[in-house]
Amino acid sequence: MYYDALKTFVAVADQQNFTKAAEALRISQPSVSLHIKNLEEEFQTELFVRTPRNLTITPTGEILYERAKQILAMYEQTRQAILEHHQAVKGAIKIGASFTVGEYIVPSLFVRMRDHFPDLDPDLEIGNTTEIVQAVKQLDIDIGLIEGQSNDPELLIEPFMEDELFVVGPADHPLTQKQCVTISDLHHETWIAREEGSGTRKYLEHVIRSNGLQVTSTITISSNQGVKESVIRGLGLSLLSGSVVERNVRHNDLAIIPVKDHAFKRRFSYVCSPIMARKKNVEAFMGMLQ
Numbered sequence: 001m002y003y004d005a006l007k008t009f010v011a012v013a014d015q016q017n018f019t020k021a022a023e024a025l026r027i028s029q030p031s032v033s034l035h036i037k038n039l040e041e042e043f044q045t046e047l048f049v050r051t052p053r054n055l056t057i058t059p060t061g062e063i064l065y066e067r068a069k070q071i072l073a074m075y076e077q078t079r080q081a082i083l084e085h086h087q088a089v090k091g092a093i094k095i096g097a098s099f100t101v102g103e104y105i106v107p108s109l110f111v112r113m114r115d116h117f118p119d120l121d122p123d124l125e126i127g128n129t130t131e132i133v134q135a136v137k138q139l140d141i142d143i144g145l146i147e148g149q150s151n152d153p154e155l156l157i158e159p160f161m162e163d164e165l166f167v168v169g170p171a172d173h174p175l176t177q178k179q180c181v182t183i184s185d186l187h188h189e190t191w192i193a194r195e196e197g198s199g200t201r202k203y204l205e206h207v208i209r210s211n212g213l214q215v216t217s218t219i220t221i222s223s224n225q226g227v228k229e230s231v232i233r234g235l236g237l238s239l240l241s242g243s244v245v246e247r248n249v250r251h252n253d254l255a256i257i258p259v260k261d262h263a264f265k266r267r268f269s270y271v272c273s274p275i276m277a278r279k280k281n282v283e284a285f286m287g288m289l290q
Contacts, residue, residue: 002042003075006068008035009047013065016055039064066138073139077279090119093281096141098148098199099224101268102126104243105161106145109289116288120281128222130197136271142282144271147241148199156277159267160289165203166264167257168245169237176255183259187214190236195222203266204239228254239264 011021012032022029040047047061057065080091097106102124110122125132125141129148136144136155150157167186175181191208194201201220208215219235221227224244231238232253248254270289276282 002039003072005035005039006071008032009039010065010068010072012036012048012055013057013061016057018055070139074275077139077275081279089117089281089284090121091281092121092123093143093285094123094125094141095285096125096127096132096135096144098129098132098144098146099126099194100147100163100200100241100244101145103224104241105268112288113285117284120284128195128197129199129202133271136273136276139273139276142272142276142279143285145268146199146271147266147268148202149269150271155271155273157269157271158286158290159269161268162265163268164242164263164265165200165239166242166245167237167239167259168231168249168254169257170232170234171252171255173234173237173255173257175237175257181257181259183211183213183262186211186237186259188216189213190217190219191215192219192221192227192230192236192238194224194227195220198222199266200224200240203264207239207264 008021008025008027008031011025012018015021015024018029018032018036022032025032036047043060043064045060046058047064049056049058095106103126106124113120113122125135127135129146129150132141132144132146133148133150133152133155135141137152145160147163169176175185178185191204193204207213217236219230221230224240227238227240228245228248230236232248237257245254245256249256270286272282272286277286
């Protein structure tokens, strides 16, 4: 079986150094070289370009690297599934979440998880929707919670809650004083938006495009807190989840601008590889979400 060889190959690719890979794996450098040699013979390709100063992975090495990570993850998950068979839900679960979900929704989910599964140890990674979907696909995390969408046919995606977004501005913005705001009142505004790959950014672009809004300019900031601070300081308007702005609105830092005849709603979803969905801990977590 090539498990040890693939594990060694991934370590070399990550470390970009045979010696460091040997140290990380606690094996000899000749063993590392032998594993790589065997793989190159097996696949009849060169996996690394070696020079006195550098070690560079080849294009075919890149292909094997992605597959090897998936194979190793499947092996470990299979081993854990066998060990956990007929046992209580316990141990680690790696959860990825997009920023809005991770910062404002997941904490309450973890409280529920503690009540239902006290022996489950969550490990949370936060990124934008695109990053989380990619991590799920590469099996770097067990399950992702996103505010955007994924149409990847290799992944399972299911909604688990509805979210409402609101147009927000600084408390002294002229539109906050207007009794009835229509969509046309939002023309010629500066918008504070999240970065490309964010589900919130994608939804804002959909609202602007579908309503034909004329935008003066767009300021991009890669965090909810940064977006809120920019709005508070009068740099522009934004469209943010109610969970993100609730506390700021209560403290009068931000003001919601209700738009007549418009409600901005979307669904939060979980996304998972079919391989991970069969893992006992993931199955239990999905059940709790549903």
